[in-house]
Amino acid sequence: MGQFTNLQAADGTSIPTYIAQPAGQPKGAVVVVQEIFGVNSHIRSVADGYAAQGYLAVAPSTFHRVRQNVELGYTDDDMKTGSALKQEVENLPAPGVMQDLQAAINEAKKGGKVGIVGYCWGGLLTWRAACTLDGLSAAAPYYGGGMTTPEEAARKPKVPVMAHFGDQDHWIPMDTVHAFEKAHPEVEVHVYAANHGFNCDQRGSYNAGAAQTARERTLYFFDKHLAA
Secondary structure, three states: EEEEEEEEEEOOOEEEEEEEOOOOOOEEEEEOOOOEEEHHHHHOOOOOOHHHHOEEEEOOOOOOOOOOOOOOOOOHHHHHHHHHHHHHOOOOOOOOOOHHHHHHHHHHHHHHEEEEEEEOHHHHHHHHHHHHHOOOEEEEOOOOOOOOOOOOOOOOOOOOEEEEEEOOOOOOOHHHHHHHHHOOOOOOEEEOOOOOOOOOOOOOOOOOOHHHHHHHHHHHHHHHHHHH
16 A cells, blocks of 8 residues: 655646555556546556556656546546546646656656556556656556547657557547557557456446456566566
8 A cells, every 4th residue: 555745846836646665675666647537546556556566656646736636436427527627737838747747757766767657648648758758768558548649649759658549449549549550660559359448447448358468568568668
């Protein structure tokens, strides 16, 4: 089990961040980027899972600049609330939330080489981090909503990237995934027979097989680039 602490972004803003420590010396570190539902019990469990695999796990609140202490579930109302909060964050003046992710990366360096993994909106932020932030060694976005648009696909990653998508995801059409894959032959793209949110065991779209396979691939990827 981890605990919350506050990290300081470059502009002085204090960012609540869930940090999970491994049992022994970290073999690396992973920044875990939330969905549109906050650093809720699912995201904390993801961070705890990476800590159990030997990584220092750091999960910053990416809503804190627009609303504090957000912890949503997965109802339709929660979806509407989270989507509205996401849009508020996206509308912030640059660098906005990216400086909070940079603060998380800087903290994670205490554990060694740093990877970043994110889900849903967090997948999009993970892709942006891989292309624009410093201090990363690997990135693994899961069903990053928006990352396959032409504007986002035009970015160039600075580190190795492994991306996970579901072929039944109505938020991310498969033709855009194929276009992204063609534009980025250097990115390792995996597509699963699954829906959006397939990794989250608290959602109706949870797919245990896809989640397990994606996790095994991501752990192998992180072990290769962070723990080598």
